[in-house]
Amino acid sequence: MFSKACEYGIKATIYIAVKSMRQERVSLKEIAEEVDSPVAFTAKILQSLAKNGIIDSHKGPTGGFQIEESKIDTIKLHDIVHAIDGDKIFSGCGLGLEQCDARQPCPVHDKFVGIRDNLKIMLQNTSLYELATGLEIGLTHLKR
Amino acid sequence: MFSKACEYGIKATIYIAVKSMRQERVSLKEIAEEVDSPVAFTAKILQSLAKNGIIDSHKGPTGGFQIEESKIDTIKLHDIVHAIDGDKIFSGCGLGLEQCDARQPCPVHDKFVGIRDNLKIMLQNTSLYELATGLEIGLTHLKR
DNA sequence: ATTATTTAGGATAAATTTGTCCGAAATAAG
DNA sequence: CTTATTTCGGACAAATTTATCCTAAATAAT
Numbered sequence: 013m014f015s016k017a018c019e020y021g022i023k024a025t026i027y028i029a030v031k032s033m034r035q036e037r038v039s040l041k042e043i044a045e046e047v048d049s050p051v052a053f054t055a056k057i058l059q060s061l062a063k064n065g066i067i068d069s070h071k072g073p074t075g076g077f078q079i080e081e082s083k084i085d086t087i088k089l090h091d092i093v094h095a096i097d098g099d100k101i102f103s104g105c106g107l108g109l110e111q112c113d114a115r116q117p118c119p120v121h122d123k124f125v126g127i128r129d130n131l132k133i134m135l136q137n138t139s140l141y142e143l144a145t146g147l148e149i150g151l152t153h154l155k156r
Numbered sequence: 157m158f159s160k161a162c163e164y165g166i167k168a169t170i171y172i173a174v175k176s177m178r179q180e181r182v183s184l185k186e187i188a189e190e191v192d193s194p195v196a197f198t199a200k201i202l203q204s205l206a207k208n209g210i211i212d213s214h215k216g217p218t219g220g221f222q223i224e225e226s227k228i229d230t231i232k233l234h235d236i237v238h239a240i241d242g243d244k245i246f247s248g249c250g251l252g253l254e255q256c257d258a259r260q261p262c263p264v265h266d267k268f269v270g271i272r273d274n275l276k277i278m279l280q281n282t283s284l285y286e287l288a289t290g291l292e293i294g295l296t297h298l299k300r
Numbered sequence: 301a302t303t304a305t306t307t308a309g310g311a312t313a314a315a316t317t318t319g320t321c322c323g324a325a326a327t328a329a330g
Numbered sequence: 331c332t333t334a335t336t337t338c339g340g341a342c343a344a345a346t347t348t349a350t351c352c353t354a355a356a357t358a359a360t
Contacts, residue, residue, distance in 0.1 A: 072357030143263040216327030
């Protein structure tokens with residue numbers, strides 16, 4: 013469903029959010045450990061999240077990543093996925109046709125659009141705040 | 157959403173079904189042309205569809221692929237996808253965790269399960285017959 | 301200023317998916 | 331039986347995704 017990059021990106025962002033709610037900055041190393049993801053690859057993903065304005069990064073000692081607290085309930089799962097995978101998940105024909113729309117649909121067009129709309133709505137409706145809170149109160153987990 | 161292999165496989169199966177409803181066998185070459193897919197790669201996919209009992213194959217002159225007519229409305233999109241991609245689309249955690257279920261869920265578990273159930277139900281409910289008929293009466297198309 | 305620490309970013313490598321090539325096996329027809 | 335045609339299946343190649351490595355740049359602290 014999601015790419016590995018996206019999986020790592022989502023987990024990392026949730027972890028950063030939890031720490032940011034406590035006014036703490038976290039290092040790449042800590043994130044990768046807590047989220048069980050390859051360090052260097054995670055670095056790339058965090059880079060693109062930073063470029064897309066989802067997270068903030070700071071170099072040097074005491075540096076690391078954090079998220080503006082006011083943003084945490086504004087940011088949606090959709091924004092994270094979009095920052096990493098672009099909109100290729102949300103657009104394009106289910107069978108890979110170049111020309112496929114309601115007028116000239118592929119055989120699975122309608123059914124596919126239905127599923128994808130569900131996905132999009134879900135992603136747009138779930139906030140980072142909600143995900144981070146669930147983790148903090150021990151309702152959910154990020155490792156294993 | 158689907159792998160390329162799956163996209164080609166679905167298109168090919170629908171095309172074979174249309175021809176089979178007219179008691180015609182089709183060659184790999186014709187399928188690849190009509191479905192706009194790479195010939196040799198399509199051959200591999202058809203092989204695995206044949207091994208999984210979705211389609212029948214015959215070697216030699218006048219050979220080719222076909223589908224038992226009685227099967228056409230029994231076969232569901234789900235069967236095609238499963239024959240090609242296995243059940244990796246239907247199982248596993250949305251964030252790649254090894255241990256993730258209702259008791260120890262990842263942060264997106266519930267939402268993810270919801271979407272995936274939709275997908276599964278859709279795939280189990282749409283028959284090859286329905287897809288082939290739509291194509292035959294010109295309601296849908298497979299190229300471009 | 302110097303040093304230690306941390307992210308940025310480019311180059312490279314490994315793994316997976318996608319795609320090609322070609323000889324072998326089956327089989328229909330002359 | 332021979333030949334032409336078609337799928338089978340293994341080896342190989344290209345492209346993409348995943349992952350690593352290393353140097354540079356920034357920056358906090360001494």
